[in-house]
Amino acid sequence: MRKKDFETFVRERRWSWILTYTFIAILILMVFFFSLKRVPGYSIKESVVFGTRVKIVVSSKLAGRIIEAILQDMRRIDRKFDPYDERSVIYRINNSNGEWVEVDNEVLFVLKKALYFAEITGGAFDPTVGVLVKLWGFNDGNYRIPSDEEIRDALKHVGYENVEISGNKVRLKNGALLDLGGIAKGYAVDRAIQIAKRYDQKATGFIDAGGDIGIIGPKFGGSDWVIGIRNPRYKENSDETIDVVYMKDGAIATSGDYERYFIKDGKRYHHIFNPKTGYPSHGIISATVIAQSCADADALATAIFNLGLDYSLMYIPRFGGQAFIVTEDSKIHRTKGFGYFEKPH
Amino acid sequence: MVREALFYEELNDNTIRCTLCPHRCVLEDGKKGICGVRMNRGGVLYTLNYGELTSIAMDPIEKKPLFHFYPGTEILSISTWGCNMKCKFCQNWEISQQRPAVRRVDPERIVRIAMEHGSKFIAYTYNEPIVWFEFVLDTSRLAAKEGIRNVLITNGFIEPEPLKLLLQTIHAVNIDLKGFNEEFYRKECLGELEAVKRSIEMVYEAGVHLEITTLIVPNGNDNVNELEEEFKWIASIDPDIPLHISRYFPNYKYTEPPTPKEKLISIYERAREHLNFVYIGNLWDEKYENTYCPDCGELLIRRVGYDVELVGIDEEGRCKRCERKILKHL
Structure with a gap:
């Protein structure tokens, strides 16, 4: 029981x-x-602006609108700062015969930034190389090697001291020509980040405008974006990237002699000019800079070509950047602080 | 974004010495300095708070406090986090001793915000701007180019070389002199009196506008005779340097009750025996906030809270009655 x-x-x-x-x-x-946690999906769009491939990767509730707004703004900046577009403000300044031209705050901002970098790099970055760009045919693709005399003449019109700013007016002395190409693309990337954040403070992702990369926010909200640095002498069957960096914020820009160039008699002539000699700068074939803003990184990467290796390694950290440099003997050099970005953290 | 620091030296085996402030922290790989915002990674010193903003506000310039520098104006005030001292009575410990939520900005953005708000001034304040050195330097350089004046509200605990560099683009400084007792400085603040005195002298000699603040902490630095040594020392530099005696309130690790009013007044009176311009902060008594002519006693600037009225000052900054020079900046 x-x-x-x-x-x-x-x-x-x-x-x-x-x-x-x-x-x-x-x-x-x-x-x-x-x-x-819900893993956010990333919306990706590629387009062509600034004559280069632009890739936008965004995760946000408003990703579609953010991407459209960014592309629209980038095209606007491209037109506004294109020295060869008759509607652009830079064209107006360049063709004003030294008269004062009234500009808006945005142009003043970019121009002042360009002049700031020109000043601190002792002219290694110079926004008045427009005359040289034209002389060598990099404006329309009719490349040629000018005579020494032509270069000597052109150099009379080169030098950032020829840019004068007074209030909201700008004028160019000595027939100088502005070319803000070395900074406007970076500026557009900085703007793109601001646009993304204005739409959605929590947006993450990045913008890659032909080697000028700005981080909107960490991958999946907390991880590093892994960014490859292009091998400047990439050939098939060789490694496309020569280094990898890990970034959660900030910006990275690479300038290389492979971006726009022509080869004559076996010699490569590229688009980054030395404002002192009038010839494409030599010794360095690729320069990558990590900095707080993409405009800064862009300007410093260009400056490295003319600062040379030793000065760049010494001064770029003082200007707020870290640099990765490839010299023409294919050797890699980096500022000591660059190592921080070569590891995930 | 992390950014390489401007002042450090390499020792050996990836060990470095930060040379920004008199702590001169020796840091092995992976270690942070006393400030908590400078870190050795692989033999390189990085600053961790570059472009990290914790507070931004338009304040009356009197709140800094600066009483003899463009009185009655508003100033864009910004701060980050971290501090190279560890005052147990810190009045801003939420941002000085820990990392709160931050917003990321760049120097241009700060200058633009100042211009958009019509501010002719930027103050680096609330937490300790010395540990934000690179950002303050970059921003102040840009701001100075735009005609904006830069103000540093600091504990003055910095090495001479970086201070000299920073002073090139700084127009006014208020240094917090935390008493006149080396032991108090070391034990309660983790600082050094002599280093701060050196900074005060450097700021004065550089011709940068200078005011001094001393927070009176009960049973800490409130010995009147000891403070008199401070007043005498300031007077030996220039008796016209404005001194703000500030009332302490219990905060962070200190629980002592607020400084008694009578104590503040007795200290004020002793200070007035040596210095021409002494004020009491956090007491909200007009009598101790107004500026009077030290020669003829005329009321020059009336301050009621943050309402400021220049009543007895002419356009040259002189006393209207006896023409004694009072203000260099107005």
Whole structure:
């Protein structure tokens, strides 16, 4: 009798145990699923602006609108700062015969930034190389090697000291020509980050405008973006990247002699000019700079070509950047602080 | 974004010495300095708070406090986090001793915000701007180019070389002189009196506008005779340097009750025996906030809270009655 009672008791109780365990299991599963953070999906769009491939990668509720707004703004900046577009403000300044031209705050901002970098790099970055760009045919693709005399003449019109700013007016002396190409693209990337954040403070992703990369926010909200640095002498069957950096914020820009160039008699002539000699600068074939803003990184990467290796390694950290430089003997050099970005953190 | 620091020297085996402030922290790889915002990674010193903003506000310039520098104007005030001292009575410990939520900005953005708000001034304040050195330097350089004047509200605990560099683009400084007792400085603040005195002298000699603040901490630095040594020392530099005696309130690790009013007034009176311009902060008593001519006693600037009225000062910054020079900047 006692035994029977016990069996009945166990049988009846079994169901309640099963129910309890099922309930706990469901609870654990629910906690598990709710604790999983939803991994944000990334919207990706590629387009061509600034004569280069632009890739926008955004994760946000408003990703579509952010991407459209960024592309629209980049095209606007491209037109506004294109020295060969008759509608652009730079064209107006360049063709004003030294007269004062009224400009808006945005142009003043970019121009002042360009002049700031010209000043601190002792002219290694110079926004007035427009005359040289034209002389060598980099404005329209009719490349040629000018005579020494032509270069000597052109150099009379080169020098950032020829840019004068007074209030909201700008004028160029000595027939100088502005070319803000070395900084406007970086500026557009900085603007793009601001646009993304204005739409959605929590947006993450990055913008890559032909080697000028700005981080909107860390991958999946907390991880590094892994960014490859292009091998400047990339050939098929060789490594396309020569280094990898890990970034959660900030910007990185690479300038290389492979971006725009022509080869004559086996010699490569590229688009980064030395404002002192009038010839494409030599010695360095690729310069990558990590800095707070993309405009800064862009300007400093260009400056490195003319600062040369030793000065660059010494001064770029003082200007707020870290540099990775490839010289023409294919050797890699880096500022000591660059190493921080070569590891995930 | 992390950014390489401007002042450090390499020792050996990836060990470095930060040379920004007199702590001169020796840091092994992976270690942070006392300030908590400078870190050695692989033999390179990085600043961790570049472009990290914790507070931004338009304040009356009197709130800094600066009483003799463009009185009655508003100033864009910004700060980050971290501090190279560890005052147990810190009045801003939420941002000085820990990392709160931050917003990322660049120097241009700060200058633009100042211009958009019509501010002719930027103050680096709330936490300790010395540990924000690179950002303050970059921003102040850009701001100075735009005709904006830069103000540093600091504990003055910095090495001479970086201070000299920074002073090139700084127009006014208020240094917090935390008493005149080396032991108090070391034990309660983790600082050094002599280093701060050196900074005060450097700021004065550089011709940068200077005011001094001393927070009176009960049972800490409130010995009147000891403070008199401070007043005498300031007077030996220039008795016209404005001194703000500030009332302490319990904060951070200190639970002493607020400084008694009578104590503040007795200290004020002792200070007035040596210095021409002494004020009491956090007491909200007009009498101790107004500026009077030290020669003829005329009321020159009336301050009620942050309402400021220049009543007895002419356009040259002189006393209207006796023409004594009072303000260099107005």
